[in-house]
Amino acid sequence: MNMPLRADLADVREVPVAKADDLDRAMVRLEAVSKTFAARRGGGAVTALDHIDLAVAPGSVLGVIGRSGAGKSTLIRLVNGLERPSAGRIWVDGTDIAALGERELRQVRRSIGMIFQHFNLLSSRTAYGNIALPLEIAGVGRAEIKARVEPLLELVGLADKRDRYPAELSGGQKQRVGIARALATRPKVLLSDEATSALDPETTQSILDLLGTINRELGLTILLITHEMSVIRRIAKEVAVIDGGRIVERGDVYDIFTRPGHATTQSFLGGASGRAVPAGLAARLGPDRAAGSEAVVRVVFRGTLAAGAVVSSLSRELHADVKILSGAIDEVAGRPFGTLLIGLPSSDRHLAPALAYFAERGLDTEVLGYVA
Amino acid sequence: MSPEIVQLIAEATLDTLWMVAVATAIATLLGVPLGVFLATSGRGELFALPAVNRIVGLVVNATRSTPFIILVVAIIPFTRLIAGTSIGTKAAIVPLTIAAIPFIARLVETAVREVDQGLVEAARAMGASPLQIVRKVLLPEAVPAIALSLTLAVVSMIGYSAMVGAVGGGGLGDLGIRYGYQRFMPDVMAAVVIVLIVLVQGVQTIGDTLARRLNKRLRHN
Numbered sequence: 175m176n177m178p179l180r181a182d183l184a185d186v187r188e189v190p191v192a193k194a195d196d197l198d199r200a201m202v203r204l205e206a207v208s209k210t211f212a213a214r215r216g217g218g219a220v221t222a223l224d225h226i227d228l229a230v231a232p233g234s235v236l237g238v239i240g241r242s243g244a245g246k247s248t249l250i251r252l253v254n255g256l257e258r259p260s261a262g263r264i265w266v267d268g269t270d271i272a273a274l275g276e277r278e279l280r281q282v283r284r285s286i287g288m289i290f291q292h293f294n295l296l297s298s299r300t301a302y303g304n305i306a307l308p309l310e311i312a313g314v315g316r317a318e319i320k321a322r323v324e325p326l327l328e329l330v331g332l333a334d335k336r337d338r339y340p341a342e343l344s345g346g347q348k349q350r351v352g353i354a355r356a357l358a359t360r361p362k363v364l365l366s367d368e369a370t371s372a373l374d375p376e377t378t379q380s381i382l383d384l385l386g387t388i389n390r391e392l393g394l395t396i397l398l399i400t401h402e403m404s405v406i407r408r409i410a411k412e413v414a415v416i417d418g419g420r421i422v423e424r425g426d427v428y429d430i431f432t433r434p435g436h437a438t439t440q441s442f443l444g445g446a447s448g449r450a451v452p453a454g455l456a457a458r459l460g461p462d463r464a465a466g467s468e469a470v471v472r473v474v475f476r477g478t479l480a481a482g483a484v485v486s487s488l489s490r491e492l493h494a495d496v497k498i499l500s501g502a503i504d505e506v507a508g509r510p511f512g513t514l515l516i517g518l519p520s521s522d523r524h525l526a527p528a529l530a531y532f533a534e535r536g537l538d539t540e541v542l543g544y545v546a
Numbered sequence: 547m548s549p550e551i552v553q554l555i556a557e558a559t560l561d562t563l564w565m566v567a568v569a570t571a572i573a574t575l576l577g578v579p580l581g582v583f584l585a586t587s588g589r590g591e592l593f594a595l596p597a598v599n600r601i602v603g604l605v606v607n608a609t610r611s612t613p614f615i616i617l618v619v620a621i622i623p624f625t626r627l628i629a630g631t632s633i634g635t636k637a638a639i640v641p642l643t644i645a646a647i648p649f650i651a652r653l654v655e656t657a658v659r660e661v662d663q664g665l666v667e668a669a670r671a672m673g674a675s676p677l678q679i680v681r682k683v684l685l686p687e688a689v690p691a692i693a694l695s696l697t698l699a700v701v702s703m704i705g706y707s708a709m710v711g712a713v714g715g716g717g718l719g720d721l722g723i724r725y726g727y728q729r730f731m732p733d734v735m736a737a738v739v740i741v742l743i744v745l746v747q748g749v750q751t752i753g754d755t756l757a758r759r760l761n762k763r764l765r766h767n
């Protein structure tokens with residue numbers, strides 16, 4: 175996979191590109207996939223996806239994050255063949271999706287579950303009836319349908335809502351029905367297109383927990399799409415950031431959280447754990463390094479959290495006042511990390527040695543600006 | 547009003563109900579599939595057949611824009627062919643049905659188009675064939691709207707059936723013309739109008755109730 179690096183990506187970390195045999199074993203794999211929608215009246219052609227390479231290992235959860243219009247839905251719809259790629263190849267569990275005819279594709283879709291932002295449940299069917307639908311479509315007999323649907327209702331915690339219609343369920347309950355429905359045909363892959371975007375934070379959490387459980391206990395491979403970083407950190411191990419139809423950054427969720435390379439990733443992390451600059455400070459922050467000004471530096475601690483000690487010893491070493499402006503400690507993918515905003519004199523005598531001091535200790539720094 | 551007249555009104559009411567029932571049944575049988583076809587055969591749709599869609603659409607529009615009374619006269623040869631006669635209750639069923647088919651088809655088309663596209667998307671993602679999507683998603687989801695459409699069709703046909711009375715079609719309209727108008731019996735005319743009003747009200751109430759029962763989007767509890 176040789177993705178052409180753009181100039182602004184020059185500093186993108188080495189992508190954990192899967193090795194050849196990893197790729198062969200990948201549950202979902204996209205190779206140089208592009209998708210262009212033909213021009214409509216009054217508009218030009220839209221390139222929704224541009225040379226996408228992607229691999230999802232069996233049993234893993236890959237999160238794809240991007241803004242509205244970045245091409246996320248198109249990407250996920252390519253995986254189950256709802257859209258055909260303009261170029262490139264797509265494999266699901268070893269099957270070349272793009273090479274299949276519509277009839278064979280229908281067969282393959284039965285081994286790929288999908289959940290949606292607006293649930294897409296039939297209002298005319300009860301919870302039970304909705305979960306039964308994919309089985310009816312697959313031609314499964316009545317007794318077998320019952321034998322499969324009842325445990326699924328149990329699994330998603332809706333056994334008591336069996337005969338309720340969607341109108342009688344809450345958003346979270348509807349999505350649980352959606353998840354049970356997606357699991358009914360015992361798929362190997364679950365595609366999730368903004369499945370929590372219409373839910374409140376608490377319900378989002380419970381739905382993500384359920385997806386996590388399913389991933390662990392059923393070994394289901396999940397490709398999840400979202401525009402919220404908080405969703406990614408709660409469920410995914412790996413993340414790909416998509417912008418303007420291209421993957422601009424990807425890697426381990428912890429790495430991306432603690433060392434975002436691309437501007438888009440950074441903007442997604444915007445307010446996340448200690449990254450936000452306090453409003454009062456932000457208003458005074460400028461790009462000019464005037465004499466006597468103070469530099470504002472963001473320091474990210476990965477793993478080790480001896481932040482206080484590091485700052486006080488720096489203070490001693492520089493013979494200067496190093497102020498802690500704000501800070502936060504957080505955990506991503508089970509590993510701790512801390513973010514500290516510090517202020518120190520911006521003169522060459524202080525700033526350069528301070529940055530070197532952090533670099534020696536393997537800490538990432540970023541000079542955010544200067545205050546007079 | 548004499549017992550004979552009351553008897554006549556009762557018979558005419560039954561005739562009207564019979565005409566409307568038979569015409570509705572046949573028109574539903576043909577109009578619903580036609581409506582589903584219209585709703586699913588456009589460009590980029592489930593059974594994309596844009597050319598056929600356009601032609602069928604034209605025929606439907608042409609039939610719908612022909613005033614009913616002209617349609618009745620224009621298709622007399624066809625009516626004779628089907629019913630063996632061009633006057634009476636049996637003959638009246640033919641133009642009624644012909645007029646009702648495109649009417650029902652357009653209403654069903656609208657009902658099917660109103661179904662959330664997300665459901666079609668979900669069904670496709672499950673591996674449903676276009677026919678399965680129609681049978682398991684589009685029709686069941688459109689049922690409440692179709693029930694209302696058929697109610698509207700029945701109400702319109704009660705009106706139309708009174709119109710065929712003008713050309714000797716039998717039923718309440720026929721009675722109203724012959725007795726109320728030609729023999730100048732205003733009480734018969736009034737009775738006919740009242741029976742028609744009651745019929746329409748009854749049909750509308752039944753249709754509304756049925757549609758509400760069928761609509762699972764409402765919370766019932």
Ligand SMILES: Nc1ncnc2c1ncn2[C@@H]1O[C@H](COP(=O)(O)OP(=O)(O)O)[C@@H](O)[C@H]1O
Binds near residue numbers: 211212220247
């Ligand atoms: N069927 C389509 N026809 C034309 N353009 C489309 C179609 N589907 C998506 N697009 C365009 O492709 C781009 C990506 O869309 P989408 O994948 O839905 O983005 P996202 O899900 O990230 O919001 C958008 O510019 C959108 O307008």
Ligand SMILES: [Mg+2]
Binds near residue numbers: 246
């Ligand atoms: Mg989308």
